[in-house]
Amino acid sequence: QQQVKQSPQSLIVQKGGISIINCAYENTAFDYFPWYQQFPGKGPALLIAIRPDVSEKKEGRFTISFNKSAKQFSLHIMDSQPGDSATYFCAATVDNQGGKLIFGQGTELSVKP
């Protein structure tokens, strides 16, 4: 019940295209859903996050769509750029669990010029 399932494992997109990464969870107590971006040799960095009281959050080219009833959320990267090539992780946590992030398995995104 603590798992977060992420797909696809890898994704290749042409420059200018839309990248979509999906995550699903079981624990309805989760109340914070961040996405992290990780470049090779670096630590993960927060990209964008959402709470379940909203269905969508947009920051620049990055949008999270959240479907509470389906227990699913997704990251959309519009106008994907080669510089977006990285590994993306969805995560979930319960606020009163001391910051314990449960990560998805990761998606390796490659944006081709």
Add this chain to the structure above:
Amino acid sequence: DTAVSQTPKYLVTQMGNDKSIKCEQNLGHDTMYWYKQDSKKFLKIMFSYNNKELIINETVPNRFSPKSPDKAHLNLHINSLELGDSAVYFCASSQPLGTQYFGPGTRLTVL
């Protein structure tokens, strides 16, 4: 200027040895964490400390022992290293309920 720093960046050692990884944050955060990233890039929390007090202790072999000398430091000591301990270890810090900021990672290779 670095927010969360870890030393060393690379650690290569023999099975059975004891090693430590150090982490320091200059963000003034109260909470620090250790995560393990395996060869498939899966990230899993190991420990968290809040104001030097252990908060989260996941199912981790007791060969792993975190130590927090002060709020800005969280070290990870590993005894009797095994092949399966090879991974990248990340330190992170945050304010309570805040964004977690990750360090650059320490790649541990056990031969």
